[in-house]
Amino acid sequence: MSTTTPAPARALNASRTTATAARVLRQLRHDPRTIALMVLIPCVMLFLLRYVFDGSARTFDNIGASLLGIFPLITMFLVTSIATLRERTSGTLERLLAMPLGKGDLIAGYALAFGTLAIVQSALATGLAVWFLGLDVTGSPWLLLLIALLDALLGTALGLFVSAFAASEFQAVQFMPAVIFPQLLLCGLFTPRENMHPALEAISDVLPMSYAVDGMNEVLKHTDMTAAFIRDTAIVAGCALLVLTLGAATLRRRTQ
Amino acid sequence: MMNYSSRPPEEPAVHAQDLTVVRGPRTVLRGLDFTVPRGQITGLLGPSGCGKSTLMRAVVGTQAKVTGTLDVLGSPAGHPTLRTRIGYVTQAPSVYDDLTVRQNLDYFAAILDPGRAAADRRHENVTRAIADVDLTTHADALAGNLSGGQRSRVSLAVALLGAPELLVLDEPTVGLDPVLRRDLWQLFHTLATERGATLLISSHVMDEAERCHRLLLMRAGGILADDTPDALRTRTGSDTVEAAFLHLVDEAIAAGRTKETTR
Numbered sequence A: 001m002s003t004t005t006p007a008p009a010r011a012l013n014a015s016r017t018t019a020t021a022a023r024v025l026r027q028l029r030h031d032p033r034t035i036a037l038m039v040l041i042p043c044v045m046l047f048l049l050r051y052v053f054d055g056s057a058r059t060f061d062n063i064g065a066s067l068l069g070i071f072p073l074i075t076m077f078l079v080t081s082i083a084t085l086r087e088r089t090s091g092t093l094e095r096l097l098a099m100p101l102g103k104g105d106l107i108a109g110y111a112l113a114f115g116t117l118a119i120v121q122s123a124l125a126t127g128l129a130v131w132f133l134g135l136d137v138t139g140s141p142w143l144l145l146l147i148a149l150l151d152a153l154l155g156t157a158l159g160l161f162v163s164a165f166a167a168s169e170f171q172a173v174q175f176m177p178a179v180i181f182p183q184l185l186l187c188g189l190f191t192p193r194e195n196m197h198p199a200l201e202a203i204s205d206v207l208p209m210s211y212a213v214d215g216m217n218e219v220l221k222h223t224d225m226t227a228a229f230i231r232d233t234a235i236v237a238g239c240a241l242l243v244l245t246l247g248a249a250t251l252r253r254r255t256q
Numbered sequence B: 001m002m003n004y005s006s007r008p009p010e011e012p013a014v015h016a017q018d019l020t021v022v023r024g025p026r027t028v029l030r031g032l033d034f035t036v037p038r039g040q041i042t043g044l045l046g047p048s049g050c051g052k053s054t055l056m057r058a059v060v061g062t063q064a065k066v067t068g069t070l071d072v073l074g075s076p077a078g079h080p081t082l083r084t085r086i087g088y089v090t091q092a093p094s095v096y097d098d099l100t101v102r103q104n105l106d107y108f109a110a111i112l113d114p115g116r117a118a119a120d121r122r123h124e125n126v127t128r129a130i131a132d133v134d135l136t137t138h139a140d141a142l143a144g145n146l147s148g149g150q151r152s153r154v155s156l157a158v159a160l161l162g163a164p165e166l167l168v169l170d171e172p173t174v175g176l177d178p179v180l181r182r183d184l185w186q187l188f189h190t191l192a193t194e195r196g197a198t199l200l201i202s203s204h205v206m207d208e209a210e211r212c213h214r215l216l217l218m219r220a221g222g223i224l225a226d227d228t229p230d231a232l233r234t235r236t237g238s239d240t241v242e243a244a245f246l247h248l249v250d251e252a253i254a255a256g257r258t259k260e261t262t263r
């Protein structure tokens, strides 16, 4: 066929990436309620949890720390999958891809924007949990924040990826139970992964959220960075990068 | 009747040979041959569903399953270097509803002409594009709060950023009032005569056809005629392009029937 030429692989363009991130944040700024919900819901849930487990501080420590890793993943997954789906259905994606915007620029722009938001969300939730609700972390709260941020990136990546397979907002929302719930059940939040049926434990070994929760628990129990913590963060970061790349591959300049 | 100075023959802006596009189960464009001359307005007319938007998507390089030859501004359609040289307006306005008019344009301008050094030039381009589509008084309104016609003008303004050599406009004047339509057509003519831009404009409205330098009349995925409005009227002995078009459609249907009966 004489009409296609493969686009040359290009490095990221910093200006276009930041312009995209700024645009996504600007869109959110016109929607303050979404921002408020994103930032406040994790705090409210932690607050509730603290008093649900009023009698057993140890349980709150475990579940609270795990949730600090899970919230950013879920919110960023939802927000990203809807935002990119809207980009696809409104025709702006077709327009952008007819312009000199690299697919990587677009994906990195989204990751940057939602990553920024995730930092705000996680900082507030972590601060509340550690200083006001008495979450007892042995390690540094900064490490909690680091995992939370990587989780947010993973959520963004999964959301981008999944939006390629959703034809409507209804479908996009249904991907949350499909993609997130199994991970939630198997990540060790409800019962330690070692206690699960071996088959389920094996599945949980290949799901990235398990490592996010493991990493959180490492910080909870150890004063300094353990080898396990480094392995867990590396796995979460690697998964995020892998899924982001897959997400970029789902963006097609030429469509039916 | 309008007269336009004839330009020296040069390489056309778009050259198609045996252009075929398959969408889903249907062959939407079947073996088209046509050229779009540079520096002129070429109108693309035809009934709903005949393949106008598909042809435009092929030219800008967003359509999959295109076969045949399609050269645009000297490169194969969809070539990465063409992305800064073509302005494209999709049929449905494609802008961000939750951004203001200016924020929309600022973003697309930053994609076309990135970098801090270009900030002043971008600001100028954005202000000019907003003025071109007569939205200066609404520059700070959210695109989602605009009327349908206003939103499609924002979409048009995006395509005017960065002075592209080829403008591909899919029904840019649908739903606009006569005054605005006249102003936009004046703008299109200015773009062609003063900036030397090539415009490929699709339309349903036949009176707009009279304002084009050349016309591509389409029907059912084929090209019915490729000529100037004057020549079309003369050839068919009609007073208007609309009558000429209907004449050609009847002719094509009749030809189809004879083919069937002789088979």
Ligand SMILES: Nc1ncnc2c1ncn2[C@@H]1O[C@H](COP(=O)(O)OP(=O)(O)OP(=O)(O)O)[C@@H](O)[C@H]1O
Pocket: A256, B023, B024, B025, B026, B028, B046, B047, B048, B049, B050, B051, B052, B053, B054, B055, B091
């Ligand atoms: N996404 C799609 N998948 C499959 N077929 C499609 C798709 N989009 C359009 N078609 C078909 O392609 C044909 C041409 O469509 P196209 O949008 O190019 O028409 P058009 O001339 O622009 O019509 P209109 O004037 O109504 O905009 C139609 O028969 C339509 O059914």
Ligand SMILES: [Mg+2]
Pocket: B052, B053, B054, B091, B170
């Ligand atoms: Mg159309």
